[in-house]
Amino acid sequence: MDKTFSQEDLNAVIRQHSEWLAAQLHSQRASLFPPNATKNMRKFTSGEAASLLGVNDSYLRKLHLDGKGPSPETTPGNRRLYSTEDIQALRVLLEKTARKVGDYLPGRRDGDHMQIIGVMNFKGGSGKTTTSAHLAQRLALRGYRVLAIDLDPQASLTALHGVQPEFDLVDGGTLYDAIRYDNPVPIRDVIRETYIPNLDLIPGNLELMEFEHDTPRALSQGNAGLFFFRVKEALAQIDDSYDVVVIDCPPQLGFLTMSALSAATGVLVTIHPEMLDVMSMSQFLRMTADLMDVIAESGADMSHDWMRYLLTRYEPSDAPQNRIVAFLRTMYGDKVLNAQMLKSTAISDAGLTKQTLYEVERSAFTRSTYDRAIESMNAVNDEIAQLIQQTWGRK
Ligand SMILES: Nc1ncnc2c1ncn2[C@@H]1O[C@H](COP(=O)(O)OP(=O)(O)OP(=O)(O)O)[C@@H](O)[C@H]1O
Ligand SMILES: [Mg+2]
16 A cells, blocks of 8 residues: 655655755855845936935036035936935935925924834735835835834845845844744844835844734733734834834734734725735725724724725726726725826836835836836825825825
Protein backbone atom coordinates (compact mmCIF):
# COMPACT_ATOMS: atom_id res chain seq x y z
CA MET A 1 0.00 0.00 0.00
CA ASP A 2 1.14 3.53 -0.72
CA LYS A 3 2.59 5.45 2.12
CA THR A 4 0.05 8.05 3.11
CA PHE A 5 1.13 11.68 2.99
CA SER A 6 1.79 12.35 6.64
CA GLN A 7 1.82 15.60 8.54
CA GLU A 8 5.56 15.28 8.92
CA ASP A 9 6.09 15.09 5.17
CA LEU A 10 4.06 18.20 4.67
CA ASN A 11 6.06 20.00 7.31
CA ALA A 12 9.30 18.98 5.67
CA VAL A 13 8.13 20.10 2.26
CA ILE A 14 6.90 23.45 3.50
CA ARG A 15 10.07 24.02 5.47
CA GLN A 16 12.21 23.12 2.49
CA HIS A 17 10.23 25.40 0.21
CA SER A 18 10.48 28.24 2.68
CA GLU A 19 14.26 27.82 2.82
CA TRP A 20 14.60 27.75 -0.95
CA LEU A 21 12.47 30.82 -1.28
CA ALA A 22 14.38 32.69 1.42
CA ALA A 23 17.68 31.85 -0.29
CA GLN A 24 16.35 33.03 -3.65
CA LEU A 25 15.01 36.22 -2.15
CA HIS A 26 18.33 36.81 -0.42
CA SER A 27 20.27 36.58 -3.64
CA GLN A 28 17.71 38.69 -5.49
CA ARG A 29 17.95 41.29 -2.82
CA ALA A 30 21.74 41.21 -2.97
CA SER A 31 21.61 42.11 -6.65
CA LEU A 32 18.68 44.53 -6.53
CA PHE A 33 19.43 46.12 -3.18
CA PRO A 34 23.15 45.89 -2.41
CA PRO A 35 23.67 45.70 1.37
CA ASN A 36 23.82 49.43 2.05
CA ALA A 37 21.62 50.58 -0.76
CA THR A 38 18.93 52.99 0.27
CA LYS A 39 16.09 54.37 -1.72
CA ASN A 40 16.21 57.96 -2.87
CA MET A 41 13.53 60.30 -3.98
CA ARG A 42 13.99 61.65 -7.50
CA LYS A 43 14.36 65.36 -8.13
CA PHE A 44 11.46 67.49 -9.28
CA THR A 45 11.31 69.83 -12.27
CA SER A 46 10.78 73.50 -11.53
CA GLY A 47 7.18 73.12 -12.73
CA GLU A 48 6.53 70.25 -10.33
CA ALA A 49 8.25 72.08 -7.47
CA ALA A 50 6.20 75.23 -8.10
CA SER A 51 3.01 73.20 -8.14
CA LEU A 52 3.91 71.40 -4.90
CA LEU A 53 4.62 74.77 -3.29
CA GLY A 54 1.52 76.40 -4.72
CA VAL A 55 3.41 79.23 -6.47
CA ASN A 56 4.01 80.20 -10.11
CA ASP A 57 6.94 78.78 -11.98
CA SER A 58 8.07 82.33 -12.75
CA TYR A 59 8.06 83.26 -9.07
CA LEU A 60 10.18 80.23 -8.30
CA ARG A 61 12.62 81.30 -11.04
CA LYS A 62 12.77 84.79 -9.59
CA LEU A 63 13.62 83.41 -6.14
CA HIS A 64 16.39 81.42 -7.77
CA LEU A 65 17.76 84.41 -9.72
CA ASP A 66 17.64 86.55 -6.57
CA GLY A 67 19.68 83.89 -4.81
CA LYS A 68 16.92 83.25 -2.25
CA GLY A 69 16.51 79.78 -0.80
CA PRO A 70 18.37 76.63 -1.73
CA SER A 71 20.24 76.39 -5.04
CA PRO A 72 18.62 73.74 -7.21
CA GLU A 73 20.67 71.53 -9.47
CA THR A 74 20.82 72.87 -13.02
CA THR A 75 20.95 70.50 -15.96
CA PRO A 76 23.19 71.07 -19.02
CA GLY A 77 20.02 72.24 -20.76
CA ASN A 78 19.70 74.87 -18.00
CA ARG A 79 16.63 73.32 -16.41
CA ARG A 80 16.35 73.53 -12.65
CA LEU A 81 15.82 70.36 -10.63
CA TYR A 82 14.69 70.57 -7.00
CA SER A 83 15.25 67.92 -4.38
CA THR A 84 12.50 67.26 -1.83
CA GLU A 85 14.78 68.89 0.74
CA ASP A 86 15.04 72.01 -1.49
CA ILE A 87 11.27 72.13 -1.75
CA GLN A 88 10.83 71.86 2.00
CA ALA A 89 13.43 74.60 2.59
CA LEU A 90 11.61 76.84 0.10
CA ARG A 91 8.33 76.16 1.85
CA VAL A 92 9.76 77.28 5.17
CA LEU A 93 11.25 80.37 3.51
CA LEU A 94 7.99 81.29 1.77
CA GLU A 95 6.01 80.80 4.97
CA LYS A 96 8.21 83.40 6.73
CA THR A 97 7.00 86.12 4.38
CA ALA A 98 3.52 84.71 3.76
CA ARG A 99 0.53 87.01 3.96
CA LYS A 100 -1.36 84.55 6.13
CA VAL A 101 -0.07 81.98 8.57
CA GLY A 102 -0.16 78.56 6.95
CA ASP A 103 -0.15 79.74 3.33
CA TYR A 104 2.76 77.41 2.69
CA LEU A 105 2.86 75.13 5.73
CA PRO A 106 -0.54 73.43 5.64
CA GLY A 107 -0.20 71.36 8.82
CA ARG A 108 -1.81 71.67 12.24
CA ARG A 109 -2.08 74.89 14.15
CA ASP A 110 -2.99 75.42 17.80
CA GLY A 111 -6.04 73.40 18.71
CA ASP A 112 -6.05 71.23 15.59
CA HIS A 113 -6.06 67.53 16.36
CA MET A 114 -3.87 64.97 14.65
CA GLN A 115 -5.66 63.31 11.75
CA ILE A 116 -5.50 59.54 11.73
CA ILE A 117 -6.69 58.05 8.47
CA GLY A 118 -7.51 54.33 8.31
CA VAL A 119 -7.47 52.93 4.79
CA MET A 120 -9.55 49.79 4.86
CA ASN A 121 -11.70 47.15 3.18
CA PHE A 122 -11.40 43.46 3.78
CA LYS A 123 -11.44 42.82 0.05
CA GLY A 124 -7.88 41.97 -0.99
CA GLY A 125 -6.45 44.01 -3.81
CA SER A 126 -8.94 46.85 -3.51
CA GLY A 127 -6.07 49.34 -3.62
CA LYS A 128 -5.49 50.01 0.08
CA THR A 129 -1.71 49.97 -0.07
CA THR A 130 -1.51 51.94 -3.32
CA THR A 131 -3.85 54.53 -1.82
CA SER A 132 -2.01 54.69 1.52
CA ALA A 133 1.41 55.06 -0.08
CA HIS A 134 0.41 57.76 -2.53
CA LEU A 135 -1.61 59.65 0.05
CA ALA A 136 1.19 59.60 2.62
CA GLN A 137 3.81 60.65 0.07
CA ARG A 138 1.70 63.36 -1.50
CA LEU A 139 0.83 64.89 1.88
CA ALA A 140 4.50 64.83 2.87
CA LEU A 141 5.49 66.45 -0.42
CA ARG A 142 2.87 69.14 0.22
CA GLY A 143 4.44 69.93 3.58
CA TYR A 144 2.39 67.93 6.08
CA ARG A 145 4.28 65.97 8.74
CA VAL A 146 3.19 62.43 7.98
CA LEU A 147 3.52 59.07 9.66
CA ALA A 148 2.65 56.03 7.54
CA ILE A 149 1.87 52.82 9.43
CA ASP A 150 1.90 49.40 7.84
CA LEU A 151 -0.62 47.36 9.81
CA ASP A 152 -0.73 44.56 7.24
CA PRO A 153 1.38 41.48 8.05
CA GLN A 154 1.94 41.13 4.29
CA ALA A 155 3.88 44.40 4.59
CA SER A 156 3.51 45.74 1.05
CA LEU A 157 3.66 49.35 2.22
CA THR A 158 6.87 48.56 4.06
CA ALA A 159 8.53 46.98 1.02
CA LEU A 160 7.40 49.90 -1.10
CA HIS A 161 9.40 52.17 1.18
CA GLY A 162 12.63 50.22 0.87
CA VAL A 163 12.40 48.27 4.13
CA GLN A 164 12.59 44.51 3.59
CA PRO A 165 10.05 43.01 5.98
CA GLU A 166 11.68 39.59 6.00
CA PHE A 167 15.28 40.81 6.51
CA ASP A 168 15.32 44.23 8.10
CA LEU A 169 12.89 43.48 10.91
CA VAL A 170 14.17 40.22 12.34
CA ASP A 171 14.54 41.83 15.75
CA GLY A 172 11.10 43.40 15.65
CA GLY A 173 10.43 47.00 14.81
CA THR A 174 6.77 46.85 13.78
CA LEU A 175 3.80 48.44 15.50
CA TYR A 176 3.28 45.11 17.26
CA ASP A 177 6.15 46.00 19.60
CA ALA A 178 4.26 49.08 20.73
CA ILE A 179 0.79 47.51 21.08
CA ARG A 180 1.63 44.11 22.55
CA TYR A 181 0.15 43.27 25.95
CA ASP A 182 3.40 42.36 27.68
CA ASN A 183 6.22 44.90 27.78
CA PRO A 184 5.20 47.21 24.95
CA VAL A 185 7.93 49.61 23.84
CA PRO A 186 7.38 53.35 23.36
CA ILE A 187 6.00 53.89 19.87
CA ARG A 188 8.92 56.19 19.04
CA ASP A 189 11.20 53.14 19.12
CA VAL A 190 9.54 51.69 16.02
CA ILE A 191 9.32 54.85 13.93
CA ARG A 192 11.89 55.29 11.19
CA GLU A 193 12.60 58.14 8.86
CA THR A 194 12.17 57.54 5.15
CA TYR A 195 14.02 59.00 2.18
CA ILE A 196 11.24 61.57 1.88
CA PRO A 197 11.41 64.60 4.16
CA ASN A 198 8.28 64.89 6.36
CA LEU A 199 7.48 61.19 5.94
CA ASP A 200 8.18 58.66 8.67
CA LEU A 201 7.24 55.00 8.64
CA ILE A 202 6.31 52.28 11.09
CA PRO A 203 6.97 49.15 9.05
CA GLY A 204 5.11 45.89 9.34
CA ASN A 205 5.78 42.21 8.87
CA LEU A 206 4.31 38.86 9.85
CA GLU A 207 4.92 39.58 13.51
CA LEU A 208 1.81 41.78 13.46
CA MET A 209 -0.18 38.53 13.32
CA GLU A 210 0.80 38.00 16.94
CA PHE A 211 -1.67 40.69 17.91
CA GLU A 212 -4.46 38.63 16.35
CA HIS A 213 -3.35 35.64 18.44
CA ASP A 214 -2.59 37.50 21.67
CA THR A 215 -5.84 39.40 21.88
CA PRO A 216 -8.24 36.47 22.43
CA ARG A 217 -5.81 35.11 25.01
CA ALA A 218 -5.53 38.43 26.81
CA LEU A 219 -9.31 38.81 26.68
CA SER A 220 -9.86 35.39 28.25
CA GLN A 221 -7.33 36.21 30.97
CA GLY A 222 -9.05 39.51 31.54
CA ASN A 223 -5.97 41.64 30.89
CA ALA A 224 -6.64 42.97 27.40
CA GLY A 225 -8.13 46.17 28.79
CA LEU A 226 -9.79 48.09 26.00
CA PHE A 227 -7.80 46.18 23.40
CA PHE A 228 -9.25 48.17 20.53
CA PHE A 229 -7.58 51.26 21.96
CA ARG A 230 -4.05 49.83 21.80
CA VAL A 231 -3.27 51.69 18.56
CA LYS A 232 -4.98 54.88 19.66
CA GLU A 233 -3.09 54.92 22.95
CA ALA A 234 0.22 54.25 21.24
CA LEU A 235 -0.41 57.11 18.81
CA ALA A 236 -1.29 59.43 21.69
CA GLN A 237 2.41 59.26 22.69
CA ILE A 238 3.40 61.07 19.50
CA ASP A 239 0.43 63.37 19.14
CA ASP A 240 2.68 66.45 18.89
CA SER A 241 4.92 65.13 16.17
CA TYR A 242 2.66 64.66 13.15
CA ASP A 243 -0.16 66.33 11.26
CA VAL A 244 -1.47 63.18 9.64
CA VAL A 245 -1.12 59.45 10.28
CA VAL A 246 -2.04 57.09 7.43
CA ILE A 247 -2.73 53.47 8.39
CA ASP A 248 -2.67 50.78 5.71
CA CYS A 249 -4.94 48.04 7.09
CA PRO A 250 -4.82 44.31 6.36
CA PRO A 251 -7.50 42.78 4.14
CA GLN A 252 -9.50 41.36 7.03
CA LEU A 253 -11.65 42.60 9.87
CA GLY A 254 -9.47 41.30 12.65
CA PHE A 255 -8.28 42.89 15.88
CA LEU A 256 -5.67 44.96 14.02
CA THR A 257 -8.25 46.55 11.74
CA MET A 258 -10.61 47.07 14.69
CA SER A 259 -7.87 48.86 16.57
CA ALA A 260 -7.15 51.06 13.55
CA LEU A 261 -10.85 51.80 13.23
CA SER A 262 -10.98 52.86 16.88
CA ALA A 263 -7.91 55.07 16.48
CA ALA A 264 -9.01 56.67 13.21
CA THR A 265 -10.43 60.15 12.90
CA GLY A 266 -11.07 59.58 9.19
CA VAL A 267 -11.94 56.36 7.41
CA LEU A 268 -11.28 55.70 3.76
CA VAL A 269 -12.88 52.59 2.26
CA THR A 270 -11.30 51.65 -1.05
CA ILE A 271 -13.62 50.08 -3.62
CA HIS A 272 -12.71 48.56 -6.91
CA PRO A 273 -15.96 49.00 -8.84
CA GLU A 274 -16.61 45.42 -9.87
CA MET A 275 -19.61 43.32 -8.93
CA LEU A 276 -17.74 40.75 -6.84
CA ASP A 277 -15.96 43.48 -4.90
CA VAL A 278 -19.14 45.42 -4.28
CA MET A 279 -20.98 42.30 -3.12
CA SER A 280 -18.35 41.52 -0.52
CA MET A 281 -18.37 45.14 0.53
CA SER A 282 -21.93 44.92 1.71
CA GLN A 283 -20.79 42.21 4.09
CA PHE A 284 -17.77 44.29 5.10
CA LEU A 285 -19.95 47.27 5.96
CA ARG A 286 -22.41 45.21 8.00
CA MET A 287 -19.67 43.48 9.95
CA THR A 288 -17.91 46.80 10.53
CA ALA A 289 -21.11 48.35 11.85
CA ASP A 290 -21.66 45.35 14.17
CA LEU A 291 -18.11 45.62 15.48
CA MET A 292 -18.45 49.33 16.05
CA ASP A 293 -21.60 48.67 18.04
CA VAL A 294 -19.73 46.23 20.23
CA ILE A 295 -16.93 48.73 20.79
CA ALA A 296 -19.38 51.55 21.48
CA GLU A 297 -21.16 49.36 24.05
CA SER A 298 -18.01 49.40 26.14
CA GLY A 299 -18.39 53.16 26.34
CA ALA A 300 -15.91 54.11 23.64
CA ASP A 301 -16.57 57.12 21.46
CA MET A 302 -16.78 55.77 17.93
CA SER A 303 -17.45 59.04 16.17
CA HIS A 304 -15.19 59.94 13.28
CA ASP A 305 -14.52 63.27 11.57
CA TRP A 306 -15.29 61.79 8.18
CA MET A 307 -15.73 58.61 6.21
CA ARG A 308 -15.43 58.33 2.44
CA TYR A 309 -15.43 55.70 -0.27
CA LEU A 310 -12.68 55.90 -2.86
CA LEU A 311 -13.11 54.26 -6.24
CA THR A 312 -9.88 52.56 -7.21
CA ARG A 313 -8.42 51.00 -10.36
CA TYR A 314 -11.33 52.52 -12.21
CA GLU A 315 -11.57 52.12 -16.00
CA PRO A 316 -13.92 54.74 -17.43
CA SER A 317 -14.13 52.81 -20.71
CA ASP A 318 -15.55 49.73 -18.97
CA ALA A 319 -19.34 49.78 -19.18
CA PRO A 320 -20.09 47.39 -16.26
CA GLN A 321 -17.72 49.39 -14.01
CA ASN A 322 -19.50 52.57 -15.01
CA ARG A 323 -22.83 51.13 -14.03
CA ILE A 324 -21.47 50.21 -10.62
CA VAL A 325 -19.90 53.62 -10.16
CA ALA A 326 -23.18 55.33 -11.07
CA PHE A 327 -25.07 53.08 -8.70
CA LEU A 328 -22.64 53.69 -5.81
CA ARG A 329 -22.71 57.43 -6.40
CA THR A 330 -26.51 57.49 -6.39
CA MET A 331 -26.73 55.34 -3.29
CA TYR A 332 -23.96 56.89 -1.20
CA GLY A 333 -23.96 60.44 -2.59
CA ASP A 334 -21.21 62.68 -1.31
CA LYS A 335 -19.74 59.90 0.80
CA VAL A 336 -18.03 58.81 -2.44
CA LEU A 337 -15.02 60.99 -3.24
CA ASN A 338 -15.49 62.91 -6.49
CA ALA A 339 -11.97 62.12 -7.58
CA GLN A 340 -11.36 58.51 -8.49
CA MET A 341 -8.15 56.58 -8.88
CA LEU A 342 -7.89 55.50 -12.49
CA LYS A 343 -6.41 52.19 -13.44
CA SER A 344 -3.05 52.83 -15.05
CA THR A 345 -0.05 50.79 -16.13
CA ALA A 346 2.04 53.66 -14.76
CA ILE A 347 0.80 52.76 -11.27
CA SER A 348 1.17 49.00 -11.58
CA ASP A 349 4.55 49.25 -13.35
CA ALA A 350 5.85 51.63 -10.71
CA GLY A 351 4.70 49.09 -8.12
CA LEU A 352 6.77 46.38 -9.75
CA THR A 353 9.94 48.31 -9.00
CA LYS A 354 8.66 49.18 -5.51
CA GLN A 355 7.93 52.76 -6.36
CA THR A 356 4.99 55.12 -6.37
CA LEU A 357 4.02 57.49 -9.16
CA TYR A 358 5.74 60.24 -7.19
CA GLU A 359 9.01 58.33 -7.27
CA VAL A 360 9.19 57.19 -10.89
CA GLU A 361 10.55 59.43 -13.62
CA ARG A 362 7.94 60.74 -16.02
CA SER A 363 10.33 59.91 -18.86
CA ALA A 364 9.99 56.19 -18.06
CA PHE A 365 6.42 56.25 -19.40
CA THR A 366 4.45 57.47 -22.35
CA ARG A 367 3.78 61.04 -21.29
CA SER A 368 0.02 60.86 -21.67
CA THR A 369 -0.08 57.66 -19.61
CA TYR A 370 1.92 59.17 -16.79
CA ASP A 371 0.10 62.49 -16.84
CA ARG A 372 -3.32 60.89 -16.77
CA ALA A 373 -2.35 58.68 -13.84
CA ILE A 374 -0.74 61.39 -11.77
CA GLU A 375 -3.57 63.83 -12.41
CA SER A 376 -6.05 61.32 -11.08
CA MET A 377 -3.86 60.43 -8.11
CA ASN A 378 -3.27 64.08 -7.18
CA ALA A 379 -6.97 64.83 -7.46
CA VAL A 380 -7.76 62.00 -5.02
CA ASN A 381 -5.09 63.03 -2.54
CA ASP A 382 -5.90 66.71 -2.73
CA GLU A 383 -9.57 66.00 -2.10
CA ILE A 384 -8.58 64.10 1.03
CA ALA A 385 -6.30 66.99 2.03
CA GLN A 386 -9.35 69.25 1.73
CA LEU A 387 -11.27 67.02 4.14
CA ILE A 388 -8.37 67.31 6.56
CA GLN A 389 -8.36 71.09 6.22
CA GLN A 390 -12.13 71.20 6.76
CA THR A 391 -11.77 69.14 9.90
CA TRP A 392 -9.38 71.77 11.14
CA GLY A 393 -12.01 74.37 10.40
CA ARG A 394 -10.42 75.86 7.30
CA LYS A 395 -11.73 76.35 3.80
N1 LIG B 1 -4.85 52.54 -10.00
C1 LIG B 1 -4.21 51.41 -10.28
N2 LIG B 1 -3.85 51.11 -11.55
C2 LIG B 1 -3.21 49.95 -11.83
N3 LIG B 1 -2.87 49.05 -10.92
C3 LIG B 1 -3.20 49.29 -9.64
C4 LIG B 1 -3.88 50.47 -9.26
N4 LIG B 1 -4.07 50.44 -7.92
C5 LIG B 1 -3.54 49.29 -7.50
N5 LIG B 1 -3.00 48.60 -8.53
C6 LIG B 1 -2.35 47.30 -8.47
O1 LIG B 1 -3.28 46.37 -7.95
C7 LIG B 1 -2.67 45.49 -7.02
C8 LIG B 1 -3.39 45.56 -5.69
O2 LIG B 1 -3.28 46.87 -5.18
P1 LIG B 1 -2.94 47.12 -3.65
O3 LIG B 1 -1.79 46.32 -3.23
O4 LIG B 1 -2.86 48.59 -3.46
O5 LIG B 1 -4.27 46.57 -2.99
P2 LIG B 1 -4.52 46.20 -1.45
O6 LIG B 1 -5.95 46.48 -1.17
O7 LIG B 1 -3.53 46.88 -0.59
O8 LIG B 1 -4.24 44.64 -1.45
P3 LIG B 1 -4.16 43.70 -0.14
O9 LIG B 1 -5.57 43.50 0.29
O10 LIG B 1 -3.51 42.46 -0.63
O11 LIG B 1 -3.36 44.43 0.88
C9 LIG B 1 -1.22 45.92 -6.95
O12 LIG B 1 -0.46 45.08 -7.78
C10 LIG B 1 -1.20 47.32 -7.48
O13 LIG B 1 0.01 47.66 -8.14
MG1 LIG C 1 -2.26 46.07 0.86
